[in-house]
Amino acid sequence: MQTYYYVLASQRFLLEEEPLEEVLRERTRHYHEQEKEIDFWFVRQPAFLEAPDMVDLKAKCPQPAAAILSTNPQVITWLKLRLEYVLTGEFQAPSDTIPNPLTSLAA
Numbered sequence: 001m002q003t004y005y006y007v008l009a010s011q012r013f014l015l016e017e018e019p020l021e022e023v024l025r026e027r028t029r030h031y032h033e034q035e036k037e038i039d040f041w042f043v044r045q046p047a048f049l050e051a052p053d054m055v056d057l058k059a060k061c062p063q064p065a066a067a068i069l070s071t072n073p074q075v076i077t078w079l080k081l082r083l084e085y086v087l088t089g090e091f092q093a094p095s096d097t098i099p100n101p102l103t104s105l106a107a
Contacts, residue, residue, distance in 0.1 A: 004101055005076040006050075008087040010062035011044060022084050024068075027075070028030050040070035041102060051097040056078060065073045069101055 014020050018099065031038055046067040049058040058065070070076055073090070080088050094100045 001078070001095060002071060003090055003092055004071060004074045005090045006046070006067045006069050006088065007076055007083060008049075008057070008061050008078045008089070009083070009085065011064045011066040013062070014066045014068075014083070015084065018021060018083050020068065020083070023079065027078070034065075040068055040075045043067050043069055047102060048093065048098045048101050050090075050092055051095075053097060054091070057087065057089065062099045080094045 008017075020042075024040075025038065028038065044066050045064050046069070048054060048064060048067075049061070067081055068076070076088055078085060091098055
C-alpha cells in the first residue's frame, strides 16, 4: 500500500478561482531543474471520496470535487501555502475501500 497526500477543493474553485495552472507549472519546472520524477497528479472527481470512511470529507467539499494527489507530503504542504480554502489529508491505497487513485489517469 502507498500513502497518498491530497489537497482537495471544488473543481470550479481550483480551476477558475485559483492560479492552479501557474502553481503546477512552477512545481513542474522546479522538478525538471532538480531532475526529479513528477510525484503529483491533478484528479477530477477523485474516487477516494467514495470510500465509506471519507463520507465526512466528501460532505465538506463542494461537488464536483478535484484533488491534487502526491506521494510526497512536502508537495501538499507547499500547495497548501499557495492555495486558499482547500482541505488536506492523507489515505492509504489500494485498500479494501479505496482503489489505486492513479488508475483512471492512465486512460
